[in-house]
Amino acid sequence: MTRYLFNPPAPFSLPIQGSESRFPVGRIFCVGRNYHAHAIEMGAPVDKTTMQPFYFIKDAASAVESGATLPYPPGTRDFQHEMELVVALGAGGFRVTEADAGGMIFGYACGLDMTRRDLQLVARAAGRPWDLAKNFENAAVLSAIVPNGRVLGQGAIGLQVNGAPRQGADLGQMIWSIPELIADLSRYYHLRPGDLLFTGTPEGVGAVVPGDRITGRIEGVGEITLTIGDAE
Ligand code: MN
Numbered sequence: 001m002t003r004y005l006f007n008p009p010a011p012f013s014l015p016i017q018g019s020e021s022r023f024p025v026g027r028i029f030c031v032g033r034n035y036h037a038h039a040i041e042m043g044a045p046v047d048k049t050t051m052q053p054f055y056f057i058k059d060a061a062s063a064v065e066s067g068a069t070l071p072y073p074p075g076t077r078d079f080q081h082e083m084e085l086v087v088a089l090g091a092g093g094f095r096v097t098e099a100d101a102g103g104m105i106f107g108y109a110c111g112l113d114m115t116r117r118d119l120q121l122v123a124r125a126a127g128r129p130w131d132l133a134k135n136f137e138n139a140a141v142l143s144a145i146v147p148n149g150r151v152l153g154q155g156a157i158g159l160q161v162n163g164a165p166r167q168g169a170d171l172g173q174m175i176w177s178i179p180e181l182i183a184d185l186s187r188y189y190h191l192r193p194g195d196l197l198f199t200g201t202p203e204g205v206g207a208v209v210p211g212d213r214i215t216g217r218i219e220g221v222g223e224i225t226l227t228i229g230d231a232e
Pocket of ligand 1 (some may be wrong): 084
């Protein structure tokens with residue numbers, strides 16, 4: 001038995017709807033700008049004929065389950081919500097075809113890609129990495145995983161803050177489809193069971209403040225909730 005200097009933390013895991021088992025989360029990949037209207041609101045339109053998807057990663061140690069109350073994070077004055085469909089992989093793959101990518105899907109979750117937008121815009125302008133903006137404690141919020149091996153190509157996705165609609169779109173508006181994203185990502189990584197993929201947010205991202213309650217919903221997947229607490 002390995003002796004560690006101190007006890008390593010347990011892996012982050014998510015409930016699986018209809019199962020006693022939990023889903024152990026590996027890496028959390030996120031795609032940027034995957035809905036045209038959001039790309040335009042960020043001032044960076046996408047032309048699929050000449051551009052490739054791009055990615056960033058959130059640490060699974062920074063993930064938190066739906067229903068949490070987060071302290072308003074340090075270092076920002078513009079903490080924003082991004083409602084996203086999350087794909088959970090049940091099988092690995094490397095250099096897979098789009099036709100084979102669907103077979104790697106275990107199921108889906110609702111996700112909130114919480115973002116320190118002010119830090120992201122500073123990093124973007126300076127050509128620096130996005131980690132401070134995207135990869136910090138509690139920045140990946142995830143619902144239970146719903147087992148579903150089919151490719152989700154349509155369905156309503158929406159988010160409300162304190163009951164007022166902020167984001168609303170359809171999964172069919174994604175620029176790169178789920179099989180296209182999995183196949184593309186597998187050109188760069190040996191994907192593994194347990195890996196998650198945030199598939200991008202539609203338009204309507206915006207700031208939240210202490211006391212706000214976020215509720216998100218994706219047709220055929222479920223709901224996610226998050227409460228913003230006071231700053232630490
Ligand atoms: Mn996002």
